Amino acid sequence: MALHLLKLIWNRKRANFLIITEILLSFLVLAAVTTVAVHYWRNYQAPLGFSYERVWDVLVRVPRGIESTPEVDRERFARMQRLIDAARQMPEVESIGHLQLGTFRNWQWNSDLTLEDGRRVEYNGNRADDELARTLSITVVDGRWFSREDVGQNWDAIVINRRMAREVFGEARAAGQMMPAEQRPPRPGDAEANRPQRVVGVIEDFRQFGEYSTPANYLIVRNDIVTAAAEPVAAASAEAAHAQASGTAPQPGHARAELPGVLSIRVRPGVTAEFEERLVNTLQAQAPDWSFSMKPTEDIRTEYLRNNYLTPLAILGMLAGFLLLMVALGLSGVLWQNVTQRIRELGLRRAKGADRARIKQQIFLEIALMTGIAMTVGAILLAQVPMLGWLGPVPPVLYAFSLALSAVLLFLLTSFCGWYPSLLATRIPPAEALRYE
Amino acid sequence: MLTNYLTLAWKVLQRRKVFTAISLFGTSFTLVVLTVAVALFDHTLSPMPPEVNFGRTLVMSRARMQGDGNTWQSAPGYKLVNDYARQLPGVELMTVQTAGSLATSFVDGRKIESTLKHTDAEFWRVYQFAFLEGSAYGGADVDSARLVMVINETSRKRFFGGAPAIGRYIDADGQRFRVIGVVRDVPSLRTPSADLYAPLSTQKSKGWQEEYLGDFTPAFLLAQNARPEDVRAELHSRMSTWKSPEKSNWKTLSANLETPFEGMGRNLYPGETDFTRTYGGFLTMLLAGAALMFMALPAINLVNLNVSRIMERASEIGVRKAFGASSRTLVVQFLVENLALTIIGGVMGFLLAGFVLRSINQSGLIPYAALTLNPRIFVWGIALAVVFGLLSGVYPAWRMSRVHPVIALKGTR
Numbered sequence: 031m032a033l034h035l036l037k038l039i040w041n042r043k044r045a046n047f048l049i050i051t052e053i054l055l056s057f058l059v060l061a062a063v064t065t066v067a068v069h070y071w072r073n074y075q076a077p078l079g080f081s082y083e084r085v086w087d088v089l090v091r092v093p094r095g096i097e098s099t100p101e102v103d104r105e106r107f108a109r110m111q112r113l114i115d116a117a118r119q120m121p122e123v124e125s126i127g128h129l130q131l132g133t134f135r136n137w138q139w140n141s142d143l144t145l146e147d148g149r150r151v152e153y154n155g156n157r158a159d160d161e162l163a164r165t166l167s168i169t170v171v172d173g174r175w176f177s178r179e180d181v182g183q184n185w186d187a188i189v190i191n192r193r194m195a196r197e198v199f200g201e202a203r204a205a206g207q208m209m210p211a212e213q214r215p216p217r218p219g220d221a222e223a224n225r226p227q228r229v230v231g232v233i234e235d236f237r238q239f240g241e242y243s244t245p246a247n248y249l250i251v252r253n254d255i256v257t258a259a260a261e262p263v264a265a266a267s268a269e270a271a272h273a274q275a276s277g278t279a280p281q282p283g284h285a286r287a288e289l290p291g292v293l294s295i296r297v298r299p300g301v302t303a304e305f306e307e308r309l310v311n312t313l314q315a316q317a318p319d320w321s322f323s324m325k326p327t328e329d330i331r332t333e334y335l336r337n338n339y340l341t342p343l344a345i346l347g348m349l350a351g352f353l354l355l356m357v358a359l360g361l362s363g364v365l366w367q368n369v370t371q372r373i374r375e376l377g378l379r380r381a382k383g384a385d386r387a388r389i390k391q392q393i394f395l396e397i398a399l400m401t402g403i404a405m406t407v408g409a410i411l412l413a414q415v416p417m418l419g420w421l422g423p424v425p426p427v428l429y430a431f432s433l434a435l436s437a438v439l440l441f442l443l444t445s446f447c448g449w450y451p452s453l454l455a456t457r458i459p460p461a462e463a464l465r466y467e
Numbered sequence: 468m469l470t471n472y473l474t475l476a477w478k479v480l481q482r483r484k485v486f487t488a489i490s491l492f493g494t495s496f497t498l499v500v501l502t503v504a505v506a507l508f509d510h511t512l513s514p515m516p517p518e519v520n521f522g523r524t525l526v527m528s529r530a531r532m533q534g535d536g537n538t539w540q541s542a543p544g545y546k547l548v549n550d551y552a553r554q555l556p557g558v559e560l561m562t563v564q565t566a567g568s569l570a571t572s573f574v575d576g577r578k579i580e581s582t583l584k585h586t587d588a589e590f591w592r593v594y595q596f597a598f599l600e601g602s603a604y605g606g607a608d609v610d611s612a613r614l615v616m617v618i619n620e621t622s623r624k625r626f627f628g629g630a631p632a633i634g635r636y637i638d639a640d641g642q643r644f645r646v647i648g649v650v651r652d653v654p655s656l657r658t659p660s661a662d663l664y665a666p667l668s669t670q671k672s673k674g675w676q677e678e679y680l681g682d683f684t685p686a687f688l689l690a691q692n693a694r695p696e697d698v699r700a701e702l703h704s705r706m707s708t709w710k711s712p713e714k715s716n717w718k719t720l721s722a723n724l725e726t727p728f729e730g731m732g733r734n735l736y737p738g739e740t741d742f743t744r745t746y747g748g749f750l751t752m753l754l755a756g757a758a759l760m761f762m763a764l765p766a767i768n769l770v771n772l773n774v775s776r777i778m779e780r781a782s783e784i785g786v787r788k789a790f791g792a793s794s795r796t797l798v799v800q801f802l803v804e805n806l807a808l809t810i811i812g813g814v815m816g817f818l819l820a821g822f823v824l825r826s827i828n829q830s831g832l833i834p835y836a837a838l839t840l841n842p843r844i845f846v847w848g849i850a851l852a853v854v855f856g857l858l859s860g861v862y863p864a865w866r867m868s869r870v871h872p873v874i875a876l877k878g879t880r
Contacts, residue, residue, distance in 0.1 A: 044866075048771045055764045091568070093672030307573045314641040319671045321640040323571045323580065341832070349500065353764050356493045360768035363489050367775035 035396050039403075046400060049364060053404035056357045057440050061412055063350040064439065065432040069244075069424050070343070076245045079191070079235030080133070080166040082327035084124075086306070087132055088117075088293040088313070091321040106289055107259035113316050117295060120312070122305050124296045127162030130253060132292030133238050133327065134334040141249075143211040151197055153190075154246055156238065157253035157288055163233075165296045173205025173231030176252040185228040186286075187252040194247035195232045204229050225286075227251070240331060242339045244423035258287035294327070358447050365397065365451040376455050377463020386456040393452035394445065401444045405437055469803065476804035483776070490772055494812025495819060497765040498852055501758060502820035502840075503827075505847045510838050511656040512728050517594035518657060523689040524593070525698070526658060527552065528730040530680055530722035531742060534711070538739070542566060543722055544681030551705045552685060552724075557693030562589040565670070566682045567661045570639035572626070579625050583639055584661035585670050593688050594659045599623075601633045601648035604666055612668035616644035619652045621835070622662045639663060640671070655834040658684060658727065679720055687724060699724055703743060758851070766859040773805065773863035777870075784867060785875030794868035801867050805860030806853060813852030817845060 039046050090113075092106060110128075118126050131137040139155040162168065163175035171192060180187035185208065195204035209227040236248050297305065306324050313322050369376070376389055412433060416426050480487045514521035530543035548563055555561075563586070570583040591603035596617075604615050616637060623632045632646045644665060653660040675681060689698065702724060709720045721742035725733065732746030735753065740746065777784070784797065817840065824838040 045774065048767065048774060052764070052767045052771055055767060059764065089569075093670075093674075303578070304576060306578065307576060310571065310573070318641050321568075321570070321671065323569050349761075352496050356489075356496060356765055357768055359489045360493065360772055363486055364771045364775050367778070371775075371778060 032395065032399065035392065035399055039396060039399060045368070049361070050400050050404045050407075052357060052361065053401055053440070053444060054408050056354060056443070057405055057408040057436065058411070059350055059353055060436040060440055060443075061408070061433055063347065064436040065424060065429055066343070066346065068428060068432045068435065070242050070339070072428060073244055074241050076237070076241075077169075077234055078237050078241055079233060080168045080237075082133070082166070082331060084297050084299065084301075085166065085327040086295045086297060086309075086324055087327045087330055088295060088309075088322055088324045089132065090289075090291065090293060091323075092289055093319055104259055107255040107287060109317055110255055110289060111259055113313050114293065116312055116316055117293065117309060120305075120309065122297050122301045124298050125161055125165045126293060126295045127165035128159050128253070128255075128290035129162060129292045129294060130157035130288050130290050131238065132330075133166075133294075134240050134331045135292075136239075136338070137291065143209070145198065146210045146212060151194070151247060153194055153249045154238065155249045155251065156236070157251045157290070159253055159255070159290070162294060165294045168236060169234040170231050171234050172203065173229070175231055175233075180230065180252050181254065181257055183228070185226045187230045188227045189231045189233055189250045189252075190229055191233050191235045191248040193235070193245060194249060195229070197247060204232050206230070240335055240339075242335065246423075253287055253290060255287045255290070354443065358443060361444065361447040362450060365393075365448055366454065369393065369451045369455045372455075373458055373463045377458050377460050380458060380460035381464060389456050389458075390452045393455050394448055397444050397448040398441065401441055405440065409433065472800050472803045473807055475800070476807045479776070479780070479804065480808065483779075486772055486776060490769060490808060491812050491815065493765045493768055494809050494852070494855065495816040497762060497855060498809075498813045498816030498848060499819045499823060500761065501851045502817055502844060502848045503823050504758075505851070506820065506824055506838050506840065506844050509841070509844055509847075510654060510836065513843070515657075516651075517596040517653060517659055519595045520593075520688055523691070523693075525687045525689065525695060525724040525726060526730060527685045527687075527722050527724055528727075529733060529740075529742075530720065532680060532717045532720050534716045534718035537716070539680060539717075541680045542682045542684060544678030545676050545683055547679045547720065547722060548683060548685045549676070551709075551722075552687070552702060555687070555698050555701055557690055557698045557701075558687045559690045559693075560589055560593050560688040561685060562593040563587050563667060563683055563685050564590055564659070565667075566684055568682075570663065572637060572639050574626055579622075581622055581625075581639065581662035582655075582660075583663045583665060584659075585665055585667045587667050590659070590664075593686055596650040596653075596659075599649045599651065600631060601646070603648055609666040609668055612666060614642060614644045614669055615647045615666065617648040617650055617664040618646055619650055619662050621652050623649050637663070642669065642671070644669075652835040654836050656836070658686065660835065695724065695726075762855055762858060766855060769859035770862050773859065774866055777801075777863055777867045780867075781870060781875045784870050785872045788870070788872035789876065797868040798864040801864035802857070802860045805864070806856040809852045809856035809859070810849065813848055813855075816852075817848045820848070 090110070114126055114128065117123055131139055140152070141155050142150050142152040144150050158176070160176045160178070163170060168175070170189075172195075173189075175189060176187050188209065190198070190204065198204070198210070199207065207229050209229060211227065233248075233250075235245060236250065237243055237245065238248070295309075310322050310324055313320075376392075379389060379392075415421060416429060421429055512521075518524065527543050527548070529540060530547055531538060531540040533539075545563065552561065565585045567582040567584040570581050572579045572581065588604060588606040588609050596603070599620060601617075603617055604613070608615055616639075618626070618632060618637070622637075623629060626632070626637055627635060632649055635646050637644050637646060644663075650664075687698070689695065702722070706720060706722065711717045711720075723742045723745065725745050726747070728750060729745040729747040732748075732750030732753075733740050736746050736749055787797065821840050824840065827833065828836050828838055
């Protein structure tokens, strides 16, 4: 049956070629949309790793430009710490932490490290303080978050997410281990050599770019602005004392600190917007030449997701929807036309004893076969995408699943388009069809 | 002849209403999308106040430092502009402005967030703003860092409820500015758009004069007969003398002067861009490619419909052929018919695009957007409709001309 139908399709190859091309293009559009949709849906399922409920985000902009001397830097760190202390004094504030790169913003620190066994691990990085885990309710699954214990060590304390722990350490326990990374030469602008890093804890995740972003490796470095703000003499002697006590060779320098870009503040329930003005004024009074802008993280998130994910997705979805609707209408029209052109052929079949169901089956099978041909070609084309490395962040398994899903959807679409024409075909009275001119 | 073809096209349109509706829906939808895209481009890249001399304005939107395998790319800093881009031959006027930063103010317990742009005094000469009240600040204000401010219409409404604003004060990020002028809103996609404008020297940061990379958007108004290539060449030759500051690993500093269109091309270019050339051609190709890709599916859909409609007209074609019409005549006839159809679809699409643009304006997705349809966009829309008509008409026309008269007359194949 199928072979015979293939022959029929071949006989009308000119007309069918166009229909197949159209189905093929629709398949490509459908596959792209399904892949994007499935990818975002999967991302949305993964845990965010932190909570933004009752959290305010204070963006701190420190004027650049002044010749960066150690004294200027120390003064800035000290002032930042004074700001944090002042905010913590306010009764509305439950806890306050800081982050170098705020959440739900397109601020990225992309980096990679080469492990001792030669593997390269890419990650997104950030710097945070001891309080951040409490402020943002970050789930620690193994080990601990940063604390005062990490001061004065000859390594930098880091926390990594579960995914990165698995990639670097495999099944072995990550918390408490040194990062088996090769040392690399300092970049231009770096004052001193990189220090070894020690994983003090593993967190569930910290998806800085929100629910729709692709889960990726994440590494947070302890940002110790308190020590950085202290007198260098005191810090150095403390370090030397520690080195003597532990019997290791003294390591030059101490943990490098960076000015945090964002303060995260969790307020008590029932705090109103009036608090915002008071807090900004308090901060502004402490640092008149710095700038502050404050917003609930919830609002930043809404805006961020809208601008980066939802609006582009809605536009894409709308375009694809209209394209497919157009194709559906066009295809039904063409198939309908096909049936009317083949009235004599179908009439002959009816006269020779084929019942309505069989005619219907023929039309449907023909459409299904054409869809199949289009999909085979489409699949060959789409298989090139992963090979060319155009998949980006989409995992190959998910891509394959999306293709299967879009194939099913396409079958449904073309069958739907073929439904009315096939109905039409069954209504042909055999006697009339044979006399048709 | 043409009238004949058009009458025939009209008759054919009326014959199968469903098919006509499907064709028109497909055509008009495709053209709505393309017209909206053209309108967005037109809104960003056409001369309109305050950018009245848009055609001869170049901006320096990106600069780059490189050395030892590291690259730092950002907007240019003041020192780069001051040391290398002042007094370029062929440049009539130049201005230095920041990209605009967010400034927070509180008025009666309400929070107001505004974009604050710091500019020099020439800014008000390069761009011709329409002042509703007061006037701009001058060179003396900038030199002495006076805390004065020009605000836009929306800010006047937000801060003062629309009442006259001259002489009143605005607190932004802890600085108190006196309002000396009110200008009309400028769409946020345009370079000189902001809510508040203040003298360059009132910036909080101290060392902005010393930076090669920063957040400035210098704009250059070329003289009437100056050629952009000459100005670029002069800039490049000056910048090649750049010496990296002490104690830094940076080796080269590069930048270029471009029209906003070329700048957009550079931003979209995958991979590292070359600062000795511009990327306008790349962007043109990208846009043409995207438009053709988008038209492909609807065009094939239309081809399909057209081909099956021709078969209905087999006897008509047969008669015409039998009476000596050449294949060429038939191809022309069918193309004219198809173009008539797509142009009707195009006009419908143009009108629909008006509604889409209005809803974009109202949605506030693009602040201060005033997207409108103008004759320029109409011409573009018709041009796109013609391209689409040809794309979808050539193959069916060719098929039609090839039908054998005997078979056609019999009405079978």
